[in-house]
Amino acid sequence: MARPRRRMAAAAVVAGCVAACSAPTTDATTDSTTASVVCAGLRTVNNDVVDDVNASVAGIATEQPGDRLPRIIEGVDAIEADLDRWAGEIHDLDLSDGDESVELRRQLHHGIAAARAELVDQRRLFEAGEQTVIDDEVQGVVGIWFNAVEKVVSSLEPEIFRFERREFKQAFLDEPECRNVVQQFVND
Numbered sequence: 001m002a003r004p005r006r007r008m009a010a011a012a013v014v015a016g017c018v019a020a021c022s023a024p025t026t027d028a029t030t031d032s033t034t035a036s037v038v039c040a041g042l043r044t045v046n047n048d049v050v051d052d053v054n055a056s057v058a059g060i061a062t063e064q065p066g067d068r069l070p071r072i073i074e075g076v077d078a079i080e081a082d083l084d085r086w087a088g089e090i091h092d093l094d095l096s097d098g099d100e101s102v103e104l105r106r107q108l109h110h111g112i113a114a115a116r117a118e119l120v121d122q123r124r125l126f127e128a129g130e131q132t133v134i135d136d137e138v139q140g141v142v143g144i145w146f147n148a149v150e151k152v153v154s155s156l157e158p159e160i161f162r163f164e165r166r167e168f169k170q171a172f173l174d175e176p177e178c179r180n181v182v183q184q185f186v187n188d
Contacts, residue, residue: 030096031171035178037093038104038158042181045086046153052078053149061138068133069126072145076123079152080116086156087112100168107158114155122148161185 056075060068090108095101122145133141160172160182169187172178 031168034095035171035175039177048082065132111156115152118151157183159183
């Protein structure tokens with residue numbers, strides 16, 4: 001009679017362990033959600049910036065020389081609006097509680113400030129230069145604009161590798177949306 005009870009007790013222990021052992025921890029779930037939310041937002045702002053820079057130069061070679069630079073300046077304005085929208089969203093992101101989320105929000109806001117500074121510098125250079133972009137200079141001006149936008153996008157990338165907790169960093173490595181929107185790193 002003792003054997004069936006042991007088997008039932010063992011089965012109950014195994015079933016309990018399977019349920020408990022396979023359930024993700026609260027931290028892991030929170031880390032995963034944080035990575036997903038942050039990277040989805042970063043992906044959206046990156047896509048918007050790319051759309052705006054492409055729109056600012058689409059067909060620019062067919063424009064009149066005096067109309068080319070204003071098109072690029074419109075692109076600067078559009079990207080500034082993208083950054084403003086993202087800055088407003090950062091505060092409302094549903095992140096885990098704790099120091100990591102505070103630091104992550106700080107990095108995101110710092111990234112926006114650096115991106116804005118890059119746009120301000122680029123606007124100054126464009127406005128201080130020749131206002132007419134002749135045919136031979138279109139490719140160079142567009143290249144300068146693309147390089148500036150690359151710096152803007154790179155500035156937005158948080159440095160997840162600076163966090164100490166391995167599980168937090170791993171959540172960003174595991175989230176597909178995080179590819180190319182956070183600073184690249186290896187989880188040591």
